[in-house]
Amino acid sequence: MKLELLGKVHEVAENSSVGDLLKNIDPENFKKYLAVRLEDGTLCDLFAPIEKSQKVEALTFQEEAGRKVFFHSASHLMAMAVKKLFPETKLAIGPAIENGFYYDFDREEAFTAEDLEKIEKEMKSLVGKSIRPIRFTLSRHEAIAQMKQAGEPYKVELIEDLPEDEPLSFYQMDDFLDLCVGPHLPNLSYIKAFKLTQLAGAYWRGSEKNKMLRRIYGTAYPTKEELAAHLDRIEDAKRRDHNKIGRELEYFTTVDYIGQGLPILLPKGAKVIQILERFVEDEEERRGYQLTKTPFMAKRDMYKISGHWDHYRDGMFIMGNADDEEAEVFALRPMTCPFQFQVYLNRTRSYRDLPMRLNETSKLFRNESSGEMHGLIRVRQFTISEGHLACTPEQVEGEFRGCVELAQYFLKLLGLDGDVSYRFSKWDENNKDKYIGNPQDWENSQNEMRRILDDIGIQYTEAEGEAAFYGPKLDIQIKNVHGKEDTMITVQIDFQLAERFGMVYTDKDGEKKFPIVLHRTSIGCYERTLALLLEKYAGALPTWLSPTQVRVMTITERSDAFAKEVEAALKQAGLRAECDLRNEKIGFKVREAQMEKIPYMLVIGDREAEERTVTVRNRKGDNVGTMPFEQAVALVKKANDEKVID
């Protein structure tokens, strides 16, 4: 039998393993190899016998697949420790995730921080035992019997849901047995460094209808240094958390008696959002959008037409008794669509009116469940650049493309274009109640959208069950510092609501037709976008977005008058400037401005005041130079006008 490995073909005995081969050809690096990828892409243990000649790949911690094996074994190691310390615990599942692993357990009592320490200690002692995971397979029947005997109801449930004919693989690690497809490390002693990072609850099989299990998250590395570096990276990310720096730098705050998800935007946060809103409205006007201003609420009658009453009621704030059919009941708007449609409906429309592009800087209200709020990223009242485009079928592709281009234009300006991914969000065929319209319409609109996406040529992933209730979406996704992904921008194709609202146009042929409606945001929700910007720039927003762009500071009172003059010149140029005339040491003033992430500092002493110059420093602390003050004003003005990412 021949195995091709590391670029060479080796003659080996029948059924020998890659591990055996590596021991011969690369003995000094042998311990680096964790598992094997076969020619057909399947993974197996390092010492699994290979059945036929083929090209194989030995996976190390450097490859994602190798890391996953490492994390997965670490997860089992943790489960072993838990079972040793708390034998009554029932096992659910324990997969590898992006930067570590978790295992879900069912146990009456919650684990405590002290328990985690105990578990880590037990894991250490297990690592010392040099346990070699042993794989074997059982028939479905035997497997169920085995797991029933072991008292593992979740495992039994898992097996019952697996295909009938598949033999089930198990791993024996010391006295610990687990149902598992593998592969696993050749030896648990490879797991030299690990840390249990957090405790959490998680629903069995991800459904809130099921029991909540106890989840323990952890991470593991081959060396202590790599683990320490990883933990440092996490700490670093947390320092960028908008929820921390946004409060520290006074962009926003919350008040317990106002309520969850209702942040107060402080002057700095409000300023950034104002800059963005004005900019977006102006840019959209240039691109043929018409601004609307529509009500924040409507009677229930409207939501019945739009479908919100039946499909989105839980997400709305309702005023009045919703159960009383006679009463006048209002609800705050969770979306702008039905309101903006009224603009279209204001008079008869012809194909000549299309495409009609409407935009609105819109306040929306959504009654999110209490545990879902997060800083400025997930709130109950937010402001979104929302727009609706009514167009003919021929215009859909061009208009859709225009929406995507506009979104990409804003992303690039914000410097976030490299941080997003695209998701094609489809409906869930098995959960039709969540949506309006018939399957054929959904099929058509999804195919149309996929065709356009492929035409535009953007890379995207597909996601079932993520569509809006009225149509499929292109979602532009972004991750926060904790690695949690959220939708930033969305463009949707809607073949349904026009008909519901009786929106028609007279076509060239004199026929009445329903327009296709695109729902879109261009920059997303301003609060969320601000949060992402704060995280992206660790609070040091690009000059054009900084609430304060320049601070003029003096060394002695003798230069105060000139400083005020410079400040006035900056303001005259349309820049956001302020003076720091306090009687403080200049080093202290500079440092304070740096901590506030102010982009430019203009320092003025006797010499500068006499020469009518300023010494310019940027927020990194670099001395940009001493120059006539007009030149300094022009310098900042340039950074502002060119919207440079600095």
Next chain:
RNA sequence: GCUGAUGUAGCUCAGGCGGUAGAGCACUUCCUUGGUAAGGAAGAGGUCAUGGGUUCGAGUCCCAUCAUCAGCUCCA
């Protein structure tokens, strides 16, 4: 909504086993200093998240509520 943690001055945190609140930084005033981070003096700041309960007495113990954080679920 669920699981868990947390809540003391603007911020970061101390406050054994219940006896009416403390530090550093920040803030205010004055003095001093004056070119790259905090020199001196004085002062002001707290219904200890809120509401109940136990107790002669609660920041401390118990219960409930609210908020904040992480995760799950859900979503822009």
